[in-house]
Amino acid sequence: MDIQTWTFLIVGLTFALYIGIAIWSRAKSTKDFYVAGGGVSPLANGLATGADWMSAASFLGMAGIIAFSGYDGSVYLMGWTGGYVLLALLLAPYLRKFGKFTVPDFIGDRYYSNVARTVAVVAALFVSFTYVAGQMRGVGVVFSRFLDVEVNTGVYIGMAVVLFYAFLGGMKGITYTQVAQYCVLIFAFMVPAIFISLMATGNPIPQIGFGSAGQDGVYLLDKLDGLMTDLGFTAYTDGTKSTMDVFFITAALMMGTAGLPHVIIRFFTVPKVRDARKSAGYALLFIAILYTTAPAIAVFARTNLMETVQDTPYEEIPAWFTKWESTGLIAWTDKNGDGKIQYLPGSAIDGGQPQFVESRGSSGQRMISNASTSPNELYVDRDITVLANPEIANLPNWVIALVAAGGLAAALSTAAGLLLVISTSISHDLIKKQIAPDISDKKELWIARFSAMLAVIVAGYFGIHPPGFVASVVALAFGLAASSFFPAIVMGIFSKRMNREGAISGMVAGLAITCYYIARFKLGWIGNPETATEANWWWGISPEGFGTVGMLVNFLIAILVSRFTPAPPDNVQEIVENIRIPSGAGEAIEH
């Protein structure tokens, strides 16, 4: 069978599975819809959290980012795993004991204030919409790559599938489909990785393989460092970012991870406090399988690319090169006219994407109109690192189809988790808690369903017409979560003295300074865009790492303000006492 048939078959089968699970796990109450009835086992919740967490960007993009940034890519590896330690130790068990449905629930009750609740709702909505728009786009991109449909058609198909199980099952439907999606995506990621590792080093475990020697007896990493420095690149195992920046970006990603609402609410779904701790462990274990494999794939792919293309005449290039050139992910311009490919530091093109023209070059290559003046002749889209793996390793067609199904599972599961946060924010935090507190459970469930539908439509709209800020999702979503939720929740648990005034002013100050910095230096919306350069960054911190500063500002302002304002009332101090001990979590849910 050809790749196309296999892809339709495997993607069709997995979609049928997701829909079947959705029908089986329909939500019957708001508790089902918001927290899957609170009865998910720690193992299942760990699997679901893994799928929820790993997006199309993790699945397709991360190995590529690392392959093309070497040591600098470590910020994502440590940042997106280390946050789970904070979650498990500082947040998840206590929030589970608190036993409500959403993050704004906690902020609103702990800080006895609807103003605090509203600040939290606005932050949750903004973080989730930024994040989900990128995911819907990701669904479209995966569809277009593997099934040869328009990106927008892919977004519509993705919307329809997510809508189906989010509408029917809410958190319950999403959780059990995510369990299935984790299995699909990890299998799809590991199969090619194991074969590539075997090919490159003879060791089937990629994590060990990339520290071993190839057939020539030279350690793979030493060989790659050598290849790169010979051509004028920085050595793979050395970074180009400053230590300060690496430190701040890693910290912002960690605190951001621990403060992301769609991650936190996953821990409301398990029965007991001890289950919340344990499922955070499972979640990180399942995430770590992919996150420790990605840097290995990155090394294999980068070495392979450099060895294969460097000074190779275009006529002798392997088939995968021309295949991905035809899809526009690779572009080569013969700048010195020798018919061979020179891959050097610097961007081969001007602007982000190669602009292809109809004609072919003298070697038969596709011509582009925006080649740069840099001697580098080769443009490689970093997504290719994972996409081209099965072909480089000569794996059968069904493996390529499996990678497509894995990419879709990753994108759909993350989108669904985010959409739930959005719909819950509307139906629970805004309507039930603030506008119409008297509505019945049944009515609230229907409002939740329709908010989910609305959220899917808005997310789909953003997926088709991506607003400018979507590309800054890392800076925005993680920076804002780190500078608002993380400090507010941690202080709410660990400081009995922290009060309404302190928490609100802390969150507002943290959000404001982070938003300002990103708008100034990342988006160029404030101030003179020409001075929005690296040289003007405060203390050399990039916008991606500024969430850490926002978090520190939040802590500082909150502590200062709370010292000069009255202590929280006794019943609130009792809440804090109560969430600190694990027993009795069962009753706490039904307020």
Add this chain to the structure above:
Amino acid sequence: MDSQHRKKYWKENLKYLTILIFIWFVVSFGFGILFVDELNTIRMGGFKLGFWFAQQGSIYVFVILIFVYVRLMNKLDKKYKLDE
């Protein structure tokens, strides 16, 4: 349950947290970032040690830390009869 009892439980919990968070900080921000160059002079097979901590080792330690915490807390809950 008296408040003295709860206070002691909370104090022991904080002690565990401090130790575990300290290890968390050392393996990632310490070994993987601040002292990466120094550790890179040490080799472990084909890996430079600092690079290994940044892209592999820290993640393994993170996973172990959470499961150690789960074990410690389950024991602590039992000791103070606060388990469910």
